[in-house]
Amino acid sequence: MRVVLLTALSLAIAFTYLYTDWFDSLKKHGADISAPFYWVSDLPAKASDWADTRLMSRSRLEHENEALRTELLVLRRKVQLLASLSAENVRLRQLLNSTDMLQDRVIIAELIGVAPDPTVHKVIVNRGAEEGVYVGQAMVDANGLMGQVVTVGEHSSEVLLITDTTHALPVQINRNGVRLIAEGVGNLYELVIRHVSSTVDIQEGDLLVSSGLGQRFPVGYPVAKVEQVVIDPGKPFARVIARPMAEMNRSRHVLLVFDQPPADNTEQAAN
Template sequence: MLLCAIVAFALMFAEQRLPRMAELRAHLTTIVAPVQWVVSLPSETISWAALVLSDQRQLIDENRKLREQLLKLSRRVQRMASLTAENVRLRELLDAAQRDDIPYITAQLLSLDSDPFTHQMVIDRGRVDGAYDGQPVMDASGLIGQVMSVSAYTSRVLMLADASHAVPVQVNRNGLRFVVQGTGRYDQLVVLHVPDTADIREGDLLVTSGLAGRFPEGYPVARVAEVIHDPGEPFAQVTARPVSQPERSRHFLLLFPPPPPSVSEAALEAAVRAGGGEILPEASTGEMP
């Protein structure tokens, strides 16, 4: 155990000091990928066996529930078709730009970290599938997190619940923008620096704001669970509950949002001259001073 501890500290020190350790770690993760697939086989086998051994009555009940759910979803689709057409007409009146669908690929869970101080998971998509660092990850309900490291065939995802993860959000009801940070718990997030007079209420849906260009705009993140106003304090204490279900989900979506528009050199020069200023040497190379 002492030898393992010494090796672990040496590897952590090397990863902080040597720039090529990230590449070495990616290669080692590629080697370990078959082991992760083998470890996930028992759960897949159990799920398959449970499905095979299900009795006929259970399958009939499940089929009935699925049919009822299909009818409900069909009604919603019909309603959404009307709302979509209405939205198109309103956008034409406002001469607004059309929002394109964001491409994605599906992924499946391989393993969850057992460390109580970190909330990370490994999925079965890697560099060969187009995954990249910082890529947004969704489940069927909302935002799960973002890819933090990529190997050839697997990726490691940093989840919303991790205390080191933060997401810029806005209140879907009125557009107020805040930052949501993990607390180390799957069922709780904290909304940072909310003024005591801000119009935020319990039940408000928080969606991605699109700021910083990493997460696309409009995807659900959390719902406000509690707002505490402390007299005399400038900020309210606001907690939220994630809408995603990381403890239950096994299938995810990796989004490919378009890159943020870059400011051309001509546009930057025009903006600076319009403001009465001068272009600095750093700005002439395409970098902001």
């Protein structure tokens, strides 16, 4: 009997709560009354989250740090690659623009190797007899003359740079046409102009261009800029130092200039 009364009372209260406005004031405060109970019931989950973030094991921290360092290195490599590609595109545009100033036929080549001996200034390019490359052919970059082909293979060639100690190049001062000889001294940033009389009209800042003498290099290509002229009254010759115009240790893409090679060179390249 007591159970029946309690059940009836519960149903009556539920009906009254749902379908009448007698408990409106209680409904308004229901959320405030129940909030502490929800907060208490959520305590275990909050405690677990706090433990995960505050009481993380040393091994887990080290693992996450290692993963973050690896990700950082990968992202840095990607940034460096993008910067490298951007710089290479700029250099290629400069190189292609320089072909507009060349009257001779040219082909673009890429450096694929450098002489392992630091005292030998030679590079390998990915063009050979198959593309018509010949011994003595001039190689230039976007800024100036770099060297000449000394060995030709079927698909690659060896180029001797103008800064090598065994290389000498006939040049002339662009300002007045005075002819000189520029020699390499084994320094990628320096050429020496030997046997320059103290009375020769040469100044710092003068541009030296290829003179074409010896029929090895075409005429008029920028070679170097005079950086230092030292005249010793007690010596017959001045000491003249020039800096190559070409970027010897930076240029990756270059131009091989076809300037009507001699017949013997053509035959040698074909063989």
